[in-house]
Amino acid sequence: MATPHTAHDHGSDHQHPNDPEQEHQHGHQHGGGDQRNAWSETDPALWFTESFWDDRYRERPIWSGNANQRLVETATDLTPGRALDVGCGEGGDALWLAARGWQVTATDVSPVGLERARQAAEAAGVAHAITWEHADGRSDWTPAPAAYDLVTVSFVQFPRHELVAFHRKLAAAVAPGGTLLITAHHADSHAGEGTPFTADLFATAAEMAAGLDLDDSWEVSATDPTRDAVFPPGPDGQLMTVRDAVLRATRRR
Numbered sequence: 001m002a003t004p005h006t007a008h009d010h011g012s013d014h015q016h017p018n019d020p021e022q023e024h025q026h027g028h029q030h031g032g033g034d035q036r037n038a039w040s041e042t043d044p045a046l047w048f049t050e051s052f053w054d055d056r057y058r059e060r061p062i063w064s065g066n067a068n069q070r071l072v073e074t075a076t077d078l079t080p081g082r083a084l085d086v087g088c089g090e091g092g093d094a095l096w097l098a099a100r101g102w103q104v105t106a107t108d109v110s111p112v113g114l115e116r117a118r119q120a121a122e123a124a125g126v127a128h129a130i131t132w133e134h135a136d137g138r139s140d141w142t143p144a145p146a147a148y149d150l151v152t153v154s155f156v157q158f159p160r161h162e163l164v165a166f167h168r169k170l171a172a173a174v175a176p177g178g179t180l181l182i183t184a185h186h187a188d189s190h191a192g193e194g195t196p197f198t199a200d201l202f203a204t205a206a207e208m209a210a211g212l213d214l215d216d217s218w219e220v221s222a223t224d225p226t227r228d229a230v231f232p233p234g235p236d237g238q239l240m241t242v243r244d245a246v247l248r249a250t251r252r253r
């Protein structure tokens with residue numbers, strides 16, 4: 001589980017962790033106990049479906065609207081081009097990319113989330129740079145091959161046996177010279193006692209890399225770094241250290 005630590009470590013109140021158990025982590029997001037209960041009270045077979053996520057998004061805005069730390073770390077120095085953001089939710093990452101000159105295709109299984117993201121893009125003046133697509137990553141939906149300079153997916157957790165096929169579709173969408181970024185939660189911080197989640201919902205970065213089995217035309221970095229987050233949300237929250245699984249892969253040719 002996430003471990004509390006002291007306030008002097010704080011330096012990340014703009015982060016946007018976004019996860020199945022996000023109520024453990026965010027100081028800035030909307031939502032709270034009700035959202036967390038949604039997981040416990042729902043059959044795990046429905047956790048990655050349109051109806052589950054539509055219900056959650058319908059209840060209230062969930063995320064901060066800020067870009068995820070791992071995306072910012074990865075994409076700040078990339079030359080803007082075509083980006084695919086899979087499982088975009090309320091659009092924090094897509095808007096950030098669009099504001100930096102990327103042409104973004106942003107997909108999600110939830111039409112309610114997508115509509116909220118679309119409105120946020122209008123309000124931010126970046127709607128012209130984003131195409132929204134309703135797509136279920138577990139279906140036979142396949143992004144255009146070799147079409148994107150950046151393919152990013154933040155905190156879309158599928159059962160392990162479905163992950164390899166999903167990640168391979170995303171890798172196939174990366175154009176020569178492009179980057180694949182997969183940011184996921186790590187079991188260290190998110191599975192086990194006090195959570196509805198079991199470790200098999202989480203892969204380490206090395207496990208994700210092994211599943212992808214990319215050839216030598218790719219340069220791969222697989223790390224499981226930590227970051228700071230606040231739980232429970234709001235001013236009374238405690239700073240926590242949470243671990244991510246981060247796979248970055250650049251396609252050389």
Ligand SMILES: C[S@@+](CC[C@H](N)C(=O)[O-])C[C@H]1O[C@@H](n2cnc3c(N)ncnc32)[C@H](O)[C@@H]1O
Pocket residue numbers: 016017018019020047048049053063068086087088089090091092093107108109110113135136137138153154155156157
């Ligand atoms: C934890 S949220 C992360 C949202 C966004 N990536 C972010 O970081 O703000 C997970 C997202 O994955 C989406 N999702 C869940 N199951 C999905 C599926 N089968 N296909 C595509 N997206 C899915 C949800 O609707 C939700 O927006």
